[in-house]
Amino acid sequence: MPPQTATTKRLLKESTELLTPSPTSLADIHATPINDNLYDWHFTIAGPPSPSVYSEGIYHGRIVLPPTYPLRPPSFRFLTPSGRFEVNREICLSISGHHEDTWQPAWGIRTALVAIRSFMDAEAAGQLGGVEASEGVRREFAQLSREWRCEVCDCGSNEEIMKEWKEKCREAGLGDGPAAEEGDDDERKDGRKEGDGESTKATNTTSEQPQAREQPHINSRPTTATSPELSTSRSDIPIQSRPSTNTMTSVQPPRTTVAPAQSSDGPWLDRAIVGVLVALVFMILRRIVNTDEVV
Template sequence: MATSTASPSHTNTKSPTIRRILREAAELSNTPSPDYTAEPLESDLFEWHFTLRGPPNSPYSQGIYHGRIILPPAYPLRPPSFRFSTPNGRFEANREICLSISGHHEETWQPAWGIRTALVALRSFMETDVLGQLGGLETTEAVRRRLAQESTSFKCAVCARTNADIIADCEDRCKQAASSCSDVSVPAELNMGWRDELETRRDQPSSSRSERISSQPSPGDGTSDAAELAEGFVQTTPSVSDDVTQPPLPMPAPGTQRNTLTTSQARTGSDEVPLWIDRAIVALVILLAALVLKVLLGR
């Protein structure tokens, strides 16, 4: 691919977002996979080109597909956008697609996932049903198999290499790599969420989504939390473990609970209306009723 992990001279390497992008590019280069690859353009770190094999045991298994990833300025606090350049019969070519890892569903994105996790998830999404998905295509299995056979000779005008050549280079680099080419797993949140994302996410009010997005910090606000999120990403297995438990809460000291209840009761009693006021009101009501009866009977 006609890209490089070196930062251009005008790149602000002090930016947490830029440092995160460079680290991800270096991690993908140093730990290659025989099934996919991605690199940023030399002229624009926010535009990446990816190439991946189709998922095994599927109509796409013989295919090799190329596409683009566009990172937002606030990456990774906000998710990237994806589009395929190679016709594949599952997604429209050169059109942004709707995924639970893309900019169409910012509420499901987690900053720790990164490009590698997105590529692994993207392969799994190819086997899902279209169900009216934005950028999805309804085609027959025969058409998808034919496009898979034709996809290996696709050549990106920017990368100037065929898909087959790019994947062959990935295989060679993986064999030469000192570290093992172990793959990452699709995060558990995506395994459970992508099948019904079109039903559940479609019904979500846009105002709620906007509030959630606006509440996220941006990497340029100077906060340490945003900088930490921007620079941190999971390099091997980004899936969240289900057996992670919260530490137990400390037990209260003897007598603490009783004191707390007493304080609460005292506070509640102080907020209530005094009993003598209630009695005075009742007496006034009775007196007024007696006066009204006296006036009526006197007539």
């Protein structure tokens, strides 16, 4: 027997969980490998609850898992006509092989099937593998789907497969009671968050747009409130500057009073200079007179 790989161990674990009724089992979802091939599964799911147009339907499909699962996502296709997905064509979802970037290895086959079940009520809108049809056509397909039989499984009609699986759940004490419904609701919520990633991103972007538009109004209010404060603070500056000019001019008069005191010494110097000059002139004249007498 060849050694088990990480992918094989993971698929064996999921197969045991999906085929053995447990508190985590969902009575509306059944999946099993085909002919002991862990990479090729068939699933049977009940339609979304009322008022969905698929509420009366039971649908059968195929899951193909890659050798690197769960690192890469599986691919899904519906084999039962539903009016929502093309028959035997791979569908494009955020949890399928068409969107490997949004797939998370923590997700499993059950989580993916819950997401597909909740995604059935969304419109195709050009989706790969999607089909546009009226509500009447989809309700008619839902009624016919209960008697649909898979030639590969050869396990009876969709209704018989689902009835047998629900009987096992009842024998295990699960039944269709509140516990099973609550678990179904929890898984459905997880499926919508995980599987319907594209639609939630679109709603988030649309909800963020009004907030982005309101931000300029919110930011504009503080600016208008602070502008009066700035204007009043600026108007106070020239009022304070006036006393400063007065103090400057009041200091100048003492300087002008000191100037006459310094200029009062000027006449004494002038008189001394004049006296020296007069003395020199007198001495020169006296000498000239003396020289004339000698001659």
